[in-house]
Amino acid sequence: MPTRQQLADALRVLAIDAIEKAKSGHPGAPMGMADMAEALWRHAYKHSPTHPDWFDRDRFVLSNGHASMLLYGLLHLSGYAVSIEDIKNFRQLGANTPGHPEYGVTPGVDFTTGPLGQGLASAVGMALAERSLAATFNQDDCDIIDHYTYCFCGDGCLMEGVASEACSLAGVWQLGKLIVLYDANGISIDGEISAWFTEDVKGRYESYQWQVIGPIDGHDPFKLDAAIKEAKAEKTKPSLIICQTHIGLGSPQVDSAKCHGAPLGDESIASCRKSYGWQHQPFEIPAEIYAEWDAKAKGEEAYDAWQAKFATYKSKYPTLACEFERRMRGELPSDFGATFNNLLEDFTQSHKDQASRKSSQKCLEAFTQIMPELMGGSADLSGSVGTMTSHTQAFDPKTGHGNYLFYGVREFGMACIVNGLAIHGGFIPYAGTFLAFSDQAKNALRLAALMQAKTVWVFTHDSIGVGEDGPTHQPVEQIVALRTIPGMTVWRPCDGYETAWSWKFALEHNGPTALVLSRQTLPYIDRDDEAKANISKGAYILRSVAAKPDLTLLATGSEVSLALKAWEELVAKKYNVNLVSMPSVEIFAKQSQEYQDKVLPRDVRKRIAIEAATSDCWWKYVGFDGAVLGLDRFGLSAKGGKVFEHFGFTVEHIVEMALELLQAKA
């Protein structure tokens, strides 16, 4: 029977050989973490390779994602649908073994990682999801939710501020089932970390109210077993196990950055094989090693046991079970449509002038009533961004109940936790901050888009309309930054009616949505049935004089009402002008060419786009013969209305621009 060392060495050689074949990759970390991986995956990790999406499996996040070959090795050896051919195709076009682990690409990969720190931060969201679902669904006689969230991370992850933000919250929230194994190898890309990471990590994590275990020898499987056991025994504190390891163990480049990010080379590989006593050819794993690693049978057993348990649960608690299944499937509640229609009706009837952040809150008021899967929160701006409703209740670490998270002033950490909640399953997380501070969360929004995580962002205070807080708080370029993230959908509604549609989209869409909302009051806008029916297409004709007007005004959000007044003046002067509202550029871009041409007829080249934000991308819709009223400089501290005026966002100026264009030769 193979020794545990040999089982770990199998991971090492798979990583070494795959990286060598690809001539690209990061061998040092898999070699250093192989024993940690063997201890966790073979002795503690609850999973079923044949059911990689089993809801009550433990979760595993490889926060130092460059060690991807460690994970692919684990998946391959454990019996997931990752074949030896897949391993040989590491980092090749179309393979399910990309350079960094990608959720949705490889069965068994629970989260996309690569940008350091974010995996760890998102693992906090996953552990929170488990805690919350357990509190909601488990019954005294039947626990259907009971799994751990494990995370591997390296020194680099702990240097990143996002880890500090999220881990601090993990302490607050008492996430005892979050267990982090810290690969403390003392090396990062630039060399020995003693010149840039001299923190007392143990002290730091204890200050966050974590249980810190170790430092232990990260190559001693039995010490690892004991540490994991100790971590599991602690019910309220998250655990950090400090595992002292040797990066590139067994290679001549051991304990140096040289083995971090490049193939080892033939000579070094030979030396590794010798040091491991590994006699086999590349990609050859002895049957007895496969046999020892194979987790399929044990996994099936665990899976079947859970299914049996769930069947009992279902018979005892049919309503709860039905709700649980709905949430696992990510299905909206049956009264979603009716709730939405009521909202629309309400916005229409009330004719109310209202900031779109307030309209958004009104939508949330309705949806949080019927959707317990909505897990809300804000980075310390709950009142301003309108993310709390009469149906939200603060998450209570003691009971695990509650559907609202006070994230504190931690935008990036919040975004990672939101991603973790969404990818875990069972939740549609939404969260809010000022649009200007979406910057801080940017890379996590990007990861959400890459994973197509269903998350909803409430970004308020969306322009210079912020007013007195001044340029640090007035977004300018952020809308474009969000729109250009591939797979992100941005909505900038102009009133309550459009806001309701944007929420509907966000809750139905499988991917991240950013709602960009005003601080200031926006007028209620009347629209006909055709306009109403077309909001969901991202852009529509709000006011029409002719199928082929002489000029089209095009606006979003708070600028639509300005454009509407300008339109009224122009029409009063007998000009043929249409007005288009474009709450979502990305959705409009996906419509049929026919619809797009109807809204913006090709031969109507006199167009003015109006948005109090970066102008650059609007030329796509107005061309050389059009104009953009945008903002390509920082704002100013003054009353919102004054700032708007100062930068030419006035009815008068729009009319002037229109007249100038109308009078230009075609």
Add this chain to the structure above:
Amino acid sequence: MPTRQQLADALRVLAIDAIEKAKSGHPGAPMGMADMAEALWRHAYKHSPTHPDWFDRDRFVLSNGHASMLLYGLLHLSGYAVSIEDIKNFRQLGANTPGHPEYGVTPGVDFTTGPLGQGLASAVGMALAERSLAATFNQDDCDIIDHYTYCFCGDGCLMEGVASEACSLAGVWQLGKLIVLYDANGISIDGEISAWFTEDVKGRYESYQWQVIGPIDGHDPFKLDAAIKEAKAEKTKPSLIICQTHIGLGSPQVDSAKCHGAPLGDESIASCRKSYGWQHQPFEIPAEIYAEWDAKAKGEEAYDAWQAKFATYKSKYPTLACEFERRMRGELPSDFGATFNNLLEDFTQSHKDQASRKSSQKCLEAFTQIMPELMGGSADLSGSVGTMTSHTQAFDPKTGHGNYLFYGVREFGMACIVNGLAIHGGFIPYAGTFLAFSDQAKNALRLAALMQAKTVWVFTHDSIGVGEDGPTHQPVEQIVALRTIPGMTVWRPCDGYETAWSWKFALEHNGPTALVLSRQTLPYIDRDDEAKANISKGAYILRSVAAKPDLTLLATGSEVSLALKAWEELVAKKYNVNLVSMPSVEIFAKQSQEYQDKVLPRDVRKRIAIEAATSDCWWKYVGFDGAVLGLDRFGLSAKGGKVFEHFGFTVEHIVEMALELLQAKA
């Protein structure tokens, strides 16, 4: 004589009244921190209100920038050019008292703050600047650099991960002259922080190897004096003084979030006045209080003493003094031009195919030799991004010598520290990471642009050309995100020659510059003298067939060589096509209309823009009759060349696109 309490109360009522008049602002924090401010500014702070730019003054960073009225009150009372009228104009258009403190707008404001945490993180950079300059210029018998960096911060600042990143580095770098007064009032916007900030802050900062003093009573001026004295006595550890305070002290809203972000209202203000025993009308400060606060005479004295010291220094060390003066002025060395010309010559002579990150390193090799003000660094990617040269030496905390910073994996903290170095003066900081991770630093890059801080960013691995590391490491939308920051200049050079010009611009320009550079090798490109002369204009005709071609190809960076091959094919087929290289969109946009029309003639509407990044903004340059070869989705893990091919970045595809356009009717 007024009591210290009364002196602090003067700050309180100024804040209360100014915020009430503006009907906007944050009274709670100034009211809570007034005693801290009195203790520091009247008893420890070295400054000269009549010389706000005095180089050896202490620096003061109000990291919780919403407390801006505290700072304006301090400046007004101390005798800076902030009049009572300015205070009355708080938060009004054009006033020098904007909503949050803005560097360059108000004399005496040392840094722009507002986004929490960043002020504190940047103060680390300022303290580092002092340490480095002191090590470089001070002599045993004459210290011309000897000042402290003080920072006020609140709970929110400490929640932000960026503070963790930078403060960890402050510990590594042993910045003993950094003194942070932490306004621990237990309240943030969402309420009592005990529900989201339960960290043991003392333990956390001790884990960073800081001296932590307190908690002390933040309203006891003598305890504050003693704590500041203790902090100053510690020479190697940065100090955190935990000051327990009451937000909104004296108001009925004390100790609650209610006084955080809105005017107090008449009733509450009356109650404050009563509690302070303050008898005066709004904006009336008794003469004896002005007299006690007036720091002009003492400041002049300190300033004159320093001038005298510097005169002695100058006579003893004329060469050093001259160099010091040059660096204070931010003047380039006299051999800058010659060095640049040599570089150009070198790139021309060597005809070398080279990744632009390597070309950038070559430029740095030359510039670091002659410019000791260059303080380099990288977030743990020094080798990959080419920021080290044979003239860089790691900063040594023991001696203060060295011109290179190992930031560890901390992009955001790095960017804040870079900003602090630049705004302190005496340095041109540059730093590098992968372009994809510019996301993490985004809001600090924005602040740099807002302050026009002279900083240089080396962002490498600039597209899907990254290859195997896959989509998490392949930037797509980041170039646009940088270009759209108002006041940021982005260069994406296509070869060594353009890279040299981009470095020249970056080092001469007063503002932030982002160099966007390839991982992969780029071919050397020949160009004629006119082309060479026009690189500095941001875009130029690289290959011309006719003044008015039938089609123009337009490309940046790594795509220029592709476009060049396509151009060659098209010209071989006898098509009239020009090729434009546009290394800097922003600089080109600033050129005369005449020049712009020459490069892109108005009536040549068949244009193709080629850039392996978000396409949206390119329509500005190609219009409805042009085309864009861009990338509006995430990349893939595979060899860089394969990924390029996969997404159509091939000569063949460009030729095909061109032929299609050429054959379309005009």
